[in-house]
Amino acid sequence: MKKILTAFLSCAAVIAAAQPKPSGNLVQYVKPIIGTQRMGHVFPGATVPFGMVQLSPETDTPSYELNGKYNPDVYKYCAGYQYDDKTIVGFSHTHFSGTGHSDLGDFLIMPTVGPVQLNPGTADKPGSGYRSAFSHANEVSAANYYKVKLDASNIIAEMTTSTRVGFHQYTFPKSDNAHIILDLMAGIYNYPDKNVWTYLRMVDDSTVVGYRSTNGWARTRTLYFAMTFNKPFIQMGYKKFDKREVYGGFWGKFARVKNFPELAGRQLKTFFDFKTEEGEKIKIKFALSPVSIDGALNNMKAEIPGWDFDKVKNDGQAQWEAELHKIVIEGSKDEKEDFYTSMYHAMINPTIYMDVDGQYKGLDQNIHKAEGFTNYTTFSLWDTHRALHPLFNIIDPKRNSDMVQSMMAHFDQSPEHMLPIWSNSANENWCMSGYHSVSVIADAVVKGNAPFDANKALDACVATARHRDYEGIGYYMDLGYIPDEKNGNSVSSTQEYAYDDFCIAQMAKKLNRMDVYEEFNKRAQNWKNVYDPKTGFMHPKMADGTFRKNFDPFTTINQGFIEGNAWNYTLYVPHDPAGLIKMMGGNKRFITYVDSLFSYNLPDKYFAETEDITKDGIIGNYVHGNEPSHHVAYLYDWTDKPWKAQEKIRMILPRMYKPTPDGLGGNDDTGQMSAWYIFSSLGFYPVAPATDQYAIGSPAVQHAVVQVGDGKTFTINVKNQSDKNVYIQKITLNGQPHPGMFLSHSDIMNGGEITFVMGSKHK
Known part of the structure; x- marks a missing residue:
């Protein structure tokens, strides 16, 4: 429609025991890129069946207003991605699949090299910000797996998921000036003051936690997160874009803008600095919870305790394989791609909304x-x-x-x-x-x-x-x-x-x-x-x-x-x-x-x-x-x-x-x-x-x-x-x-x- 508008552990052995014997690889016929052009409003990124995380690229996140009037592009980007676009802004963790109303797009991450830029820039001048040009020739979209080369930085971006955790893997060139940007302002359906509040706390030199409260289509919504890296960052930096400072208390007593242990504000962007060798992989686990920071940490520990990217990808694809095998058809390759991509799209929503311990808001x-x-x-x-x-x-x-x-x-x-x-x-x-x-x-x-x-x-x-x-x-x-x-x-x-x-x-x-x-x-x-x-x-x-x-x-x-x-x-x-x-x-x-x-x-x-x-x-x-x-x-x-x-x-x-x-x-x-x-x-x-x-x-x-x-x-x-x-x-x-x-x-x-x-x- 065109409107303006349980704990699930990804264990292939458990799934295989509960399901009929597979009759071939059906995941190969899932093409999430189908419907990403024009008005399908689906996303090409990674998710597991009915997963709470939908980790996918944004090719734009237009503001609700353009020159003081409603911006019609908001409707175009209900899923954040349009196939005809030439640039990627970043990768966020929540998306609607195929709706006619825009919202979500929480916690946008973008890897970069060179001087830090905290504005996304524009599609016609991607070098003016952290966005990057890309080519579909260097893009892979599959069930629970997405990969793309970011031309601006020569970084290979890969992502996969469990039910509640997004797993990023970025292959960097050699650089003394590598960064991971975490944009807590970005989101789909970005009308003024959508962000009610954002909060981030540094736990140690490789882990941060926090939350984001928004007033969007869902008028009162708070989502908690835990983010951890596979190697310590050199330092963390931030910038506040609030038009009006509302911190009070002790905030004005500190001059630090690097490695500050706790941050809060309506409009907040952060970045994490690294030195990388040629071909080095910076990995990120990003867990969500509708309940609490501790809930996000527990979800991460339960679902992805290690750093094996391929295992998480394969376990998620095993979940998809089990779901797809509920209907096995015979037909041509095109017919199977249509059918099993339809099965895939039919099993994204509704989405699980609770922590591994069963708690939910x-x-x-x-x-x-x-x-x-x-x-x-x-x-x-x-x-x-x-x-x-x-x-x-x-x-x-x-x-x-x-x-x-x-x-x-x-x-x-x-x-x-x-x-x-x-x-x-x-x-x-x-x-x-x-x-x-x-x-x-x-x-x-x-x-x-x-x-x-x-x-x-x-x-x-x-x-x-x-x-x-x-x-x-x-x-x-x-x-x-x-x-x-x-x-x-x-x-x-x-x-x-x-x-x-x-x-x-x-x-x-x-x-x-x-x-x-x-x-x-x-x-x-x-x-x-x-x-x-x-x-x-x-x-x-x-x-x-x-x-x-x-x-x-x-x-x-x-x-x-x-x-x-x-x-x-x-x-x-x-x-x-x-x-x-x-x-x-x-x-x-x-x-x-x-x-x-x-x-x-x-x-x-x-x-x-x-x-x-x-x-x-x-x-x-x-x-x-x-x-x-x-x-x-x-x-x-x-x-x-x-x-x-x-x-x-x-x-x-x-x-x-x-x-x-x-x-x-x-x-x-x-x-x-x-x-x-x-x-x-x-x-x-x-x-x-x-x-x-x-x-x-x-x-x-x-x-x-x-x-x-x-x-x-x-x-x-x-x-x-x-x-x-x-x-x-x-x-x-x-x-x-x-x-x-x-x-x-x-x-x-x-x-x-x-x-x-x-x-x-x-x-």
């Missing part, structure tokens, strides 16, 4: 301990409820149930008594619409993946959905829709609430809470209240019950929708496609409508309206880069022409996903775009999470084996597979003819075999 800003579950953060739920969490319910159910328990902890700590909307780092960002955590929770309960108090979870869902003060819910409850004059996203929010209410109803039915079921099953029909049969679209509705007169179904501005137009949102009724088809006039009219969505080319003026709609991710008027359309092609399965779904899906796959730097047709949105690719390549998709039903599309793989737990596998055979043979001729499930175009969750999780026979003509 909660939404109430108090320290809690996760008992019996791993605590996670980075919940982009408007996106990921659609396919990412349903994917986890198949291939990683324990992790998904831990994520649900993390959401429940969020609810318990929330002063608003609400489940997360878009949460990160012990903060609720209140981004996007709906209350889609209920979809994730209900999907887990309905599919039998609920090793938690399901009734308590249902109560939390109900409390969230009855919160009258939040985003028009009071109007929605009283009128059955949100009036246009009361909320800018009145139509799409009404539709999203209706789907979420359906999820609550299904969960209540599963738990035999029939009073709750009746209430929310009725609310789930509220989407009908914003459908205008005269225009044939979902349409903004006024408080007096009339539809708005000034209405353009093509535009995205001030029409009652978020990240889409009426053409797209009219099809957003994932829980009742049959009812929608009937409402729109039956099969023939509905099919014509969906066909037109894909074939109509939007005029250029609509692309100029807002950065929410760019030509990235667009096919006709179908917006694959914005998630409300992700189920649309599968709606043909509810008509008498399901072959059209097969045709459209096989058209979307190669147009929106390619094994190239620009190979993502829109923001990956913490894995949702990638999860769509994974499901669609396998041949089925969860149109309505919180049901046990998957709509069948057109498999793009030649063969796949999915690990579904308890030693069982679900095997996908595809006969006569080719780019032209996109139409299903016959389906068999466990050797028996399979009627219809749907699979159940039990069909998959019981294990077995499905066979698709493909052809070039539809049936």
